[in-house]
Amino acid sequence: MYMYCFPGVKRYGLVMTDENPQSPVPSGLRIGDVPPDFEARSTIGPIQLSEYRERWLILFSHPADFTPVCTTEFVELARRAEEFEARECALMALSVDSLFSHFAWLRMIRDRFDVEVRFPIVEDPTLVIGRALGMVAPTDNDSATVRTTFFIDPAGVIRAMTCYPASMGRSIPEMLRMLDALQAIDAQGGLAPANWHPGDPLLKLPTQNLDEVFGAKDAADWFLREARKGKAK
Numbered sequence: 696m697y698m699y700c701f702p703g704v705k706r707y708g709l710v711m712t713d714e715n716p717q718s719p720v721p722s723g724l725r726i727g728d729v730p731p732d733f734e735a736r737s738t739i740g741p742i743q744l745s746e747y748r749e750r751w752l753i754l755f756s757h758p759a760d761f762t763p764v765c766t767t768e769f770v771e772l773a774r775r776a777e778e779f780e781a782r783e784c785a786l787m788a789l790s791v792d793s794l795f796s797h798f799a800w801l802r803m804i805r806d807r808f809d810v811e812v813r814f815p816i817v818e819d820p821t822l823v824i825g826r827a828l829g830m831v832a833p834t835d836n837d838s839a840t841v842r843t844t845f846f847i848d849p850a851g852v853i854r855a856m857t858c859y860p861a862s863m864g865r866s867i868p869e870m871l872r873m874l875d876a877l878q879a880i881d882a883q884g885g886l887a888p889a890n891w892h893p894g895d896p897l898l899k900l901p902t903q904n905l906d907e908v909f910g911a912k913d914a915a916d917w918f919l920r921e922a923r924k925g926k927a928k
């Protein structure tokens with residue numbers, strides 16, 4: 696656990712809970728995992744990951760402040776922040792840079808691009824959080840995190856994740872599409888096919904009943920069927 700060395704100042708870092716009883720070893724988080732809880736300083740004040748339960752959260756890392764690709768990502772995310780809010784989804788960014796670097800970068804973004812980044816950016820100067828979340832490999836000697844994105848549901852479970860290289864920015868429309876798909880899957884109980892977009896039908900879950908397989912109207916209809924809107928189960 697990292698800590699600030701000023702006496703009387705709150706210590707931040709990983710939070711040990713029943714869900715996360717282990718010491719903060721580097722992890723390879725997977726879909727279905729609950730990420731380890733942490734408390735940290737951020738651009739909106741101290742925050743704790745577990746306080747973001749009961750709504751969706753996109754938790755993402757970026758390699759460094761004041762870099763070109765990251766700047767374009769944050770400008771686009773800030774411009775489209777209302778679209779995430781409309782989906783009851785919070786955004787939380789994380790990098791190795793200090794809180795004061797984050798502040799300076801956000802000030803530059805506001806002055807240069809006329810947009811205010813109001814979602815929190817966590818500081819992780821020792822990478823204890825990035826390593827525990829698997830955003831930095833244990834053997835990496837580079838302090839920069841890659842562009843990892845976790846889509847975390849209201850129960851605190853990772854439902855999807857992406858990983859982009861430092862050299863390539865994330866697609867904000869794709870982040871919104873993934874969120875829409877996950878929310879539609881939960882609301883309707885179906886499956887999102889390739890290239891699904893909001894308004895498209897979901898697919899039904901395939902039957903597990905042989906009589907339905909033999910009774911289906913054609914060779915594929917028992918496992919590949921569109922659901923009627925709002926009725927995917």
Ligand code: BEZ
Pocket residue numbers: 758759762763764765766839861862
């Ligand atoms: C960028 O965001 O532009 C970037 C970050 C780290 C390494 C290279 C590029």
